[in-house]
Every structure is written in structure tokens, then in C-alpha cells.
Amino acid sequence: MKDYLISPDCISHPDSPVLSAVFQQSDRIRNTPDHQHEHGQIFGSTAGLLSVDAGHHRWVVPATHAVWIPPGMYHGLLSHGPYSGWSVWVSATACETLPTNAQVLSVSALLREAVLRATSWRDGSRSAAQNHLTEVILEEIRAARPVPLGLPMPQDPRLLKIARALSEHPNDCSPMGSWAKWAGVAPRTLSRRFVIETGFRFSEWRQRVRLLQALELLAAGQSVTNVALGSGYENVSAFITLFRQVFGMTPGRYAHSIALSSDKPAFSALGSLKS
Structure with a gap:
């Protein structure tokens, strides 16, 4: 049985929201094999280093940064030590104005706080306030500065x-x-x-x-x-x-x-x- 951070049904259903977020803290190492999906994804750890495979890239990324994966790109990760991290999935339509290549991104305090708030949302329709925060997260991803900080593996x-x-x-x-x-x-x-x-x-x-x-x-x-x-x-x-x-x-x-x-x-x- 695959250990999904979020059920594929929650993000692939036609009525799924534009954005879904999750936080997970575990006492185990997380090893996610290469996979792809139709959504874009941005993720990072809250403690420890992550090794990330994305297309032809392989990076070591600290908890102070995040990785953006565009729709359709194969990617996987390995946590170095027990996993503690967050992830955001963005619908393919909303990704049209987001980066088209995998990147290590600088993460603003606003993005971190907005994602933290989004991880508490339940499945289903979004309120006006939640839709507004969704737009804030998307704009922060657009504005995030890509940095050549990841270390090649x-x-x-x-x-x-x-x-x-x-x-x-x-x-x-x-x-x-x-x-x-x-x-x-x-x-x-x-x-x-x-x-x-x-x-x-x-x-x-x-x-x-x-x-x-x-x-x-x-x-x-x-x-x-x-x-x-x-x-x-x-x-x-x-x-x-x-x-x-x-x-x-x-x-x-x-x-x-x-x-x-x-x-x-x-x-x-x-x-x-x-x-």
C-alpha cells in the first residue's frame, strides 16, 4: 500500500479545489519513489535535509527552502532522518502562470504562514477567505526567487x-x-x-x-x-x-x-x- 501524503482522489476529482495542502510529522524516514501527477506541487521540510529528484535534477535541500515541481514531471524525495514537512498541490489550470521548470525556491515568511493555515482546511468547497488565501499562496510562488542552493547528488x-x-x-x-x-x-x-x-x-x-x-x-x-x-x-x-x-x-x-x-x-x- 502506497504511503500518500494526500489521497489522489482528493486532488484529482473534477470538483477538487484549486489548492490542497498537508503537513506531516513522522518518526520515520520518508522515501517517496519517482512518480508524476497532473498537479503542480511545492514542498519542503520543517527540519532536516531532503534529497529531491526532479526530472534530470537531483538536489539536497535544507528546511529553509522549498522545491517547486510543475505538472507532469517525475519526482521523488528522501528525508535524511525522521520526516517533518509540508506539501501543497496546485491544479493544472492554476499552474499556467507558475514556473514551468523544477526549481529550488526561497520561501517567504508569508508563504510559510499561508501554507500552515491551508493545511487545516478540510476537503470540499472553499470559503471566500480561503479562496483569497489560495491566491496569496499562488502569488507567493510566482514571486519566490529561484536559487541555485540545492547541492547536486x-x-x-x-x-x-x-x-x-x-x-x-x-x-x-x-x-x-x-x-x-x-x-x-x-x-x-x-x-x-x-x-x-x-x-x-x-x-x-x-x-x-x-x-x-x-x-x-x-x-x-x-x-x-x-x-x-x-x-x-x-x-x-x-x-x-x-x-x-x-x-x-x-x-x-x-x-x-x-x-x-x-x-x-x-x-x-x-x-x-x-x-
């Missing part, structure tokens, strides 16, 4: 095994040789294939998955020191230097920018991940 099953393990435990400091032995691949092959399939050297990829976790922890209000040491960095200075190199600002400044304003996208000030 390798395709080779051996490398993918390593990448998923690192996504679950970014602070693991085992050397590359140990990971290669664990996955049954020669270290030289691992090094070469990681660059070919992700665009990053193994060490760079590991640093970036740590940074994705760091973004999430900083957004949750943890101190720079706790985030640095908890993410596997040997010292705080090394963490601050790398964070500034990749995002163009210090982690302290980033955390301060979040504290100053909750009505802007959480990462509106961040640049893209630099190679």
Missing part, C-alpha cells in the same frame, strides 16, 4: 550511497579512503567520478552539505560557535571563512539579517553556492 549508486550518508551525518569526518572502502569503490574512482557527476571534488561537496545544515541551524537561532562545531568544523574560524567565501557574508551577519526581518525570504541576502 551523484548518479553512480556507490557514490550516491556515500552522499546520502553524508547528508544524514554532515559532521562525520571520516577520510575519503574510509568512505570509498565502505561503498566498495576505489578511492581514485571515487575522486574522479564525484567531480564528473556533481561538479565538486569530494571534499568540496562534503563542505557544502555541511553548509546547508549550517544554514538551517543558524535560521533556528543556534550560535555560530555551536553551529560550527556541530557541523564538523575543527574550529570556528575555518567555518566563518568558508561560509563567507561561499555566501558572501559571515554567518553572524546572516543570522542577524534573519533576526531583523521575518517578512523577507529567509535567504534573500545570500548569493549562490560558488564552485
Whole structure:
């Protein structure tokens, strides 16, 4: 029996509303195989990282961002740790003015709050107030800024095994040789294939998955020191230097920018991940 977040009948019936939303918190890892449907979908986690497959894309996405999937595109996800997340389905007709390609999106505080409200709606017709909030959600999706924040995942099953393990435990400091032995691949092959399939050297990829976790922890209000040491960095200075190199600002400044304003996208000030 398939573990649907929402029954397909609830969104595929001719009289289904334009938008349906759901929130789920579980003590289990969620692994949704590739599938497609006629609706558009935007989803994200509230804690932890998600690995998302969408068309030819494969990303690691932090809880501070969401993924938009247009109608008809094959997609799937894997949570790294127990799943806690939300999802919104949008009718094909309403998707005509929404993005036509899969994207990692910056999520505004308004969108998060509107989705939270929508998850309490029951099936059936919508009130005038609910229809208005539906339009707010759709407009926020249109206005959301796509960001190249998702981290590419390798395709080779051996490398993918390593990448998923690192996504679950970014602070693991085992050397590359140990990971290669664990996955049954020669270290030289691992090094070469990681660059070919992700665009990053193994060490760079590991640093970036740590940074994705760091973004999430900083957004949750943890101190720079706790985030640095908890993410596997040997010292705080090394963490601050790398964070500034990749995002163009210090982690302290980033955390301060979040504290100053909750009505802007959480990462509106961040640049893209630099190679």
C-alpha cells in the first residue's frame, strides 16, 4: 500500500479545489519513489535535509527552502532522518502562470504562514477567505526567487550511497579512503567520478552539505560557535571563512539579517553556492 501524503482522489476529482495542502510529522524516514501527477506541487521540510529528484535534477535541500515541481514531471524525495514537512498541490489550470521548470525556491515568511493555515482546511468547497488565501499562496510562488542552493547528488549508486550518508551525518569526518572502502569503490574512482557527476571534488561537496545544515541551524537561532562545531568544523574560524567565501557574508551577519526581518525570504541576502 502506497504511503500518500494526500489521497489522489482528493486532488484529482473534477470538483477538487484549486489548492490542497498537508503537513506531516513522522518518526520515520520518508522515501517517496519517482512518480508524476497532473498537479503542480511545492514542498519542503520543517527540519532536516531532503534529497529531491526532479526530472534530470537531483538536489539536497535544507528546511529553509522549498522545491517547486510543475505538472507532469517525475519526482521523488528522501528525508535524511525522521520526516517533518509540508506539501501543497496546485491544479493544472492554476499552474499556467507558475514556473514551468523544477526549481529550488526561497520561501517567504508569508508563504510559510499561508501554507500552515491551508493545511487545516478540510476537503470540499472553499470559503471566500480561503479562496483569497489560495491566491496569496499562488502569488507567493510566482514571486519566490529561484536559487541555485540545492547541492547536486551523484548518479553512480556507490557514490550516491556515500552522499546520502553524508547528508544524514554532515559532521562525520571520516577520510575519503574510509568512505570509498565502505561503498566498495576505489578511492581514485571515487575522486574522479564525484567531480564528473556533481561538479565538486569530494571534499568540496562534503563542505557544502555541511553548509546547508549550517544554514538551517543558524535560521533556528543556534550560535555560530555551536553551529560550527556541530557541523564538523575543527574550529570556528575555518567555518566563518568558508561560509563567507561561499555566501558572501559571515554567518553572524546572516543570522542577524534573519533576526531583523521575518517578512523577507529567509535567504534573500545570500548569493549562490560558488564552485
